[in-house]
Amino acid sequence: MNLIPFYTETLVSALSKEEVMEHISRKTREVNFLDKNQLSNQAGIAFNGIVGNQSFRLSKVIQRSNTFLPLILGEVEDTPRGSIIFLRYKLFPGALFFVLFWTIVLVGFSAYYLGISQEYLNGGICLGLAFINYFLAVFLFHRQVNQSRKDFHQIINYQLKD
Numbered sequence: 001m002n003l004i005p006f007y008t009e010t011l012v013s014a015l016s017k018e019e020v021m022e023h024i025s026r027k028t029r030e031v032n033f034l035d036k037n038q039l040s041n042q043a044g045i046a047f048n049g050i051v052g053n054q055s056f057r058l059s060k061v062i063q064r065s066n067t068f069l070p071l072i073l074g075e076v077e078d079t080p081r082g083s084i085i086f087l088r089y090k091l092f093p094g095a096l097f098f099v100l101f102w103t104i105v106l107v108g109f110s111a112y113y114l115g116i117s118q119e120y121l122n123g124g125i126c127l128g129l130a131f132i133n134y135f136l137a138v139f140l141f142h143r144q145v146n147q148s149r150k151d152f153h154q155i156i157n158y159q160l161k162d
Helices: 017-026 093-116 120-155
Strands: 006-013 047-051 055-060 070-079 082-091
Touching: 006 120, 017 047, 017 055, 017 070, 017 082, 017 120, 047 120, 055 120, 070 120, 082 093, 082 120, 093 120
Parallel strands: none
Antiparallel strands: 006 082, 047 055, 055 070, 070 082
16 A cells, blocks of 8 residues: 555556447446536446546546545557556545645644644644544545446456456
């Protein structure tokens, strides 16, 4: 597990670029979250996002909110025997902002308590909370990455080798 909320992988597929993009687009819907009629659950849809000619931007369809759900950015390139899929999993920008914001605030408080006011207990508590905040966020992100990877590999019929 990485110590940053980011994960990359490269897949080699026997399917052509067009076939891979077709598999992805069949299981993906473009969603407008302001339109309540469009938010109804459609059978067979695994991802929300945008699929272009050779790249895509996806997130897993969820029934309840999940702060640590990864954003999947991908590109597909043709090869003579199939295609190569480049995937990047990262936190949504809003979630990353709040994780970093609260980690920096807590580290700042701990620096104040440890350096200026000499209150070592409060400084230790703030520093401990900063580490817990960050590492819990990274752990939960990587757990969601594993679930999203399995779903993505299923839609392109790729066999995971664990």
